Amino acid sequence: xxxxxxxxxxxxxxxxxxxxxxxxxxxxxxxxxxxxxxxxxxxxxxxxxxxxxxxxxxxxxxxxxxxxxxxxxxxxxxxxxxxxxxxxxxxxxxxxxxxxxxxxxxxxxxxxxxxxxxxxxxxxxxxxxxxxxxxxxxxxxxxxxxxxxxxxxxxxxxxxxxxxxxxxxxxxxxxxxxxxxxxxxxxxxxxxxxxxxxxxxxxxxxxxxxxxxxxxxxxxxxxxxxxxxxxxxxxxxxxxxxxxxxxxxxxxxxxxxxxxxxxxxxxxxxxxxxxxxxxxxxxxxxxxxxxxxxxxxxxxxxxxxxxxxxxxxxxxxxxxxxxxxxxxxxxxxxxxxxxxxxxxxxxxxxxxxxxxxxxxxxxxxxxxxxxxxxxxxxxxxxxxxxxxxxxxxxxxxxxxxxxxxxxxxxxxxxxxxxxxxxxxxxxxxxxxxxxxxxxxxxxxxxxxxxxxxxxxxxxxxxxxxxxxxxx
Ligand SMILES: *Cc1c(COP(=O)(O)O)cnc(C)c1O
Numbered sequence: 001x002x003x004x005x006x007x008x009x010x011x012x013x014x015x016x017x018x019x020x021x022x023x024x025x026x027x028x029x030x031x032x033x034x035x036x037x038x039x040x041x042x043x044x045x046x047x048x049x050x051x052x053x054x055x056x057x058x059x060x061x062x063x064x065x066x067x068x069x070x071x072x073x074x075x076x077x078x079x080x081x082x083x084x085x086x087x088x089x090x091x092x093x094x095x096x097x098x099x100x101x102x103x104x105x106x107x108x109x110x111x112x113x114x115x116x117x118x119x120x121x122x123x124x125x126x127x128x129x130x131x132x133x134x135x136x137x138x139x140x141x142x143x144x145x146x147x148x149x150x151x152x153x154x155x156x157x158x159x160x161x162x163x164x165x166x167x168x169x170x171x172x173x174x175x176x177x178x179x180x181x182x183x184x185x186x187x188x189x190x191x192x193x194x195x196x197x198x199x200x201x202x203x204x205x206x207x208x209x210x211x212x213x214x215x216x217x218x219x220x221x222x223x224x225x226x227x228x229x230x231x232x233x234x235x236x237x238x239x240x241x242x243x244x245x246x247x248x249x250x251x252x253x254x255x256x257x258x259x260x261x262x263x264x265x266x267x268x269x270x271x272x273x274x275x276x277x278x279x280x281x282x283x284x285x286x287x288x289x290x291x292x293x294x295x296x297x298x299x300x301x302x303x304x305x306x307x308x309x310x311x312x313x314x315x316x317x318x319x320x321x322x323x324x325x326x327x328x329x330x331x332x333x334x335x336x337x338x339x340x341x342x343x344x345x346x347x348x349x350x351x352x353x354x355x356x357x358x359x360x361x362x363x364x365x366x367x368x369x370x371x372x373x374x375x376x377x378x379x380x381x382x383x384x385x386x387x388x389x390x391x392x393x394x395x396x397x398x399x400x401x402x403x404x405x406x407x408x409x410x411x412x413x414x415x416x417x418x419x420x421x422x423x424x425x426x427x428x429x430x431x432x433x434x435x436x437x438x439x440x441x442x443x444x445x446x447x448x449x450x451x452x453x454x455x456x457x458x459x460x461x462x463x464x465x466x467x468x469x470x471x
Contacts, residue, residue, distance in 0.1 A: 028092065034081075038431045040431045077089040086402075097355040105351075111336075143306060149346075151235075151266060163175060179203060183237050187266065209396055236249055244270065262290045268295045269299065271283065292308075295308075301367070382463075423446065427467070446467075
């Protein structure tokens with residue numbers, strides 16, 4: 001057989017795929033029982049590059065040996081001592097759906113290229129819209145590649161609704177959005193991409209719990225108007241990335257309604273709590289937002305990237321990109337739900353809905369609630385443990401699964417920033433835990449986000465001991 005026929009052969013695929021599944025099952029086992037002690041096999045970027053460059057120069061080789069190498073040299077999100085950035089350890093069924101959709105590769109943008117994934121996208125969007133509290137008859141949603149692109153998509157819709165001529169005529173007036181100074185940097189980036197410039201991003205100060213101070217919105221709006229800006233949207237962080245603080249949606253929604261501004265709820269991380277009866281109160285008022293973003297690849301156990309943008313009014317979703325593409329859509333103007341490309345930035349896009357649907361089909365919505373509740377309970381436990389430990393301090397009582405804290409032994413004069421920076425670097429090099437850091441009010445804090453429901457309270461106690469031991 002020639003090379004291409006061999007490469008596409010069903011027999012070769014069967015053999016390689018079975019071997020890969022065995023490798024991944026062994027991997028899951030060894031992380032979960034912690035027979036693999038390394039969470040992050042850290043290497044400097046240059047060393048890692050050199051390793052792979054040598055591998056590449058060695059020419060073609062065995063696929064499963066390559067996969068083994070990738071597994072071994074990656075950060076292990078399924079390890080219970082992974083507590084770093086907010087990315088899920090995906091459920092195995094969602095990863096299998098990823099394999100499935102990777103091979104089928106239906107491109108989504110038009111119904112004919114997403115016969116299954118477009119209806120599934122509508123179903124998962126309707127479910128999320130309902131949990132948010134939107135009217136299922138008049139709301140709608142879509143999936144896109146990540147919270148960053150989702151935020152841009154939502155803000156473009158906001159602008160299209162508030163300044164409808166701009167898409168055709170280009171920028172005529174100075175537009176601005178208001179956002180907390182703790183918001184994710186993607187809001188800033190989206191605003192700059194939209195041409196608002198630095199002055200078009202109005203940062204509202206936060207209170208001592210890192211929440212947007214809604215009582216200042218009025219004064220900031222007046223100031224912006226006096227400087228010739230038209231504010232068209234307010235972004236609420238639910239929750240913020242750094243500390244996991246939830247902005248007050250009812251107060252911000254009141255303000256937006258009063259001034260007819262678009263309210264965008266950035267729930268990339270925390271919006272997931274709509275699936276939990278216990279934690280839904282954190283986002284009460286979210287049903288008053290005009291648009292909401294929720295990442296399925298954070299607290300909802302789906303592999304990256306898979307993000308929902310949900311609009312309170314279906315019509316708004318179709319205003320974002322009114323564009324001609326004769327070869328794609330026979331009817332440009334109709335608001336048909338099944339041609340996903342009409343509402344997304346992406347043309348060809350991943351079959352994300354299949355991964356989400358696989359989780360729901362296998363385990364039901366219940367598993368989402370259980371995961372959220374487990375992660376929050378673990379964070380609360382850890383916050384208690386830090387509070388009780390005389391040599392640690394807590395930055396603030398966590399509202400979510402994100403905890404910021406620092407090591408602060410009482411003995412002698414120490415520079416807390418230097419000490420905690422050194423601790424984080426040592427943890428990275430030792431690799432037995434993976435945690436990150438953040439800066440709050442100019443001080444460096446250690447930061448964990450508990451993403452793995454198989455993390456135990458024992459692992460959290462062990463983290464405090466590990467920190468004491470590495471310095
Ligand atoms: C993670 C996050 C984002 C960015 O989402 P990506 O999926 O990483 O692009 C935006 N906002 C908040 C609040 C986040 O936590």
